Amino acid sequence: MVELPANHRWPFCRARWPFYSELAMSEPARISIRPPSVCAGLEAPATKEIWVTINWAKCHTRPVLMIPGPTELPYPVIHAMSQPPTIQYDKSFDEGVLEPTTLALREVFQTKSEVLIMPGSGRTALEAGALSVIEPGDRVLVVGAGQFGILMREIMNRVGADWTEFPVEWGARLDLDRLAREAERLRPKAITLVHNETSTGTTYPAADVGRIAKSVDALFLLDTVSSIAGIDVRTDEWGVDLNMTGSQKCLAAPLGMSLISVSPRAFETMERRKRKAGSYVYDLLRWKEWWIPVSRGGNVPDGAARRQPVSIPTHLTGAMNVAVRLILEEGLPERFRRHAVSGAAMRRGITAMGLEMFPDASLLSNTVSCLKTPTGIDPAAVVTRMREQYGILIGTGLDKMRTSTLRIGTMGITASPLYVLPTLSALELALRDLGHKCEPGAGVAAAQAAFADAG
Template sequence: MSTDLLSTLSQTLLMGPGPSCVPDPVYSALSHPTIGHLDPRFIGIMDEIKGRLQTVMQTRNPLTLPISGTGSSGMETCFVNLIEADDPVLILKNGVFGMRMADLAQRLGADVDELEFEWGTPVIPDAVKEKLARKSYKIIAVVHAETSTGVMNPVAEISRLLADTESLYLVDCVTSLGGMPVDTDGWHADAVYSGTQKCLSCPPGLAPVSFSDRAISLLKARKTKVPNWYLDLTMIINYWDGDTRAYHHTAPINMLYGLYAALGALLDEGLDQVYARHKAAHDALVDGLNHLGLSMAVSEESRLPMLNAVNIPNGVDDAGVRTALLKEYDIEIGAGLGALAGKIWRIGLMGHTARQENVDRLLSALKTLL
């Protein structure tokens, strides 16, 4: 008999940049019987998922659905459906995921301008305003919650700068959705995407996206075909909407059961309560870290509740502490990325993980290790 590697797994306390801990009702949902992807019972579940996503994403956009793939497939869906060669695109960049956006837009042959801000600090709206005064863009893209640095970008303020322009507004909400308000319609955002493994507390594998009517009109008016078959929304929509559901690709049925249950749990708890729980866990963590002599890397007004960037004190062994947390305490925290590698730890308080008892468990382990 070969060893069953799965039977050796414990539920590590996931306090990194994602995935987050998955609650039991979501695990149970995943194990329901797989049925056909065109079965009317499954279509009913799909319709309910769309409605639940509209509520959590605060939008009336009919084109609101989960793409089969992780958060990056959501990013790719937005860019690949909206960009044609030479389109002027502005990426507001202050971390790894802004960089990824720029890379993606460049691969599609867009005319990409990057407005860069210091990592660990937010996008400055005045700088965006100046840029917009000099050039018109088809798309302005920004990351709401920059997971690589723990910074919250001022998406509502940026949206007001776009009010008098023709530009489409594209917002990455991978880390923010489900942990803080994502006001798709209030921000007049035209394309928003997320992922399931952060504050939605589902395993990774789906990417909710939402497109405004304006974005759909642009999509329909394209001069060229969407250059990616799998993510072409003009075809995917025929499976997710309308009376006759047409096969596009086999939906990841059980993953969608998981998302259905995760969204249901979120709405049952109440969005305001969920956001307050994230904020309370964040405040308790910051307080406890301060007591241990640790400082936060991001200034208070721009901190994300669900992703806490903590300065690693001089002389402390970054990898040594993370390894000891995992091996001795079964707690995962994240390392710094790119320019911040070795300088910060990233402590996630996402979704089901964002609870006082988890904060206490981590603080007590850190106290012993440090």
């Protein structure tokens, strides 16, 4: 028999709990229960004394995002999206939101160069960077170590570059000596690298590749879509000319913005083009011509009116402003440490369940854990089970790894015990449901020990 107190809230009532879903009932204590529409699958007769079987997972309006992006958002960032609209070309927005955000992003990128914000995603940033500095026939050396290395190859193909792929087995180490020899042989205009390959859960030595690019006087184009603000990215120290990323992963801001830091050398390359870039919207040189003041290396006289080369989404920028302030309040060293500890705890939990990580042990990412699924278990079935029964969403592998691996993100606020431990519990339950045998609670216990060891 169900007896509910007045104002009962179910299924969970801890407002800061990540799985928070609130369904309020303000009727008298003994009532007839008519399940809300979001509680699919609950059926109850209209009587005052009833028995119900509740599948709590089906009470959620959405799953908790433990995929490798987009990720969960801090409450202040969500709140920033609820503000009244403003005009994107108004001076108050330019000076009060956009400018402070781009300047603060310099600290996150660890650069003195300009950081540009555009509507789009990480892929938009990659294409804008390539279109702006590469002309048809330019030699480009593309490090292809996963699905997103392949994406850069495709982008270079479309801008007409004379590209050469430096293939790396997915999840394997990058042979730096061989890469250096290939760069010396080709003398390319640019070398591209995915710093943190989301498809395989691997982090590659960007500093070493930057030194190779410098040795052959090549531009260094770095994809940091799943690493910026979660893994240490030293843009200036590593000689990165274009650091290209998106808003929705470790930055913990809403999906919909491209971010690109542009070195003075990259701007000079754009100015020396034989013809204009093949896109009006993605031509990064227009930022120097229309937006950046002379005192910062641009073309706009100090104090003169500036123009945005493309309309900037005001709500997304306001949310990004809050996200960046939260990052800087936490401090980059502490933020990187938190992601490292959470990534290590996730991996210890995974291996304690008798599972195997996919990448080489020296390359394991702190923001994306890629694991092999047990023989005979379909990754898609695990994802479905976790989502429908336990309210947590993780991802399958990509491309040729879709049927053999799973991927879990620890990014932004999800890089914490509050998210890691429930995710491991749900993963274990889903795998056990599908026939995998492991000691109950082993994954969570191992992760708890990892967090405890880290202090």
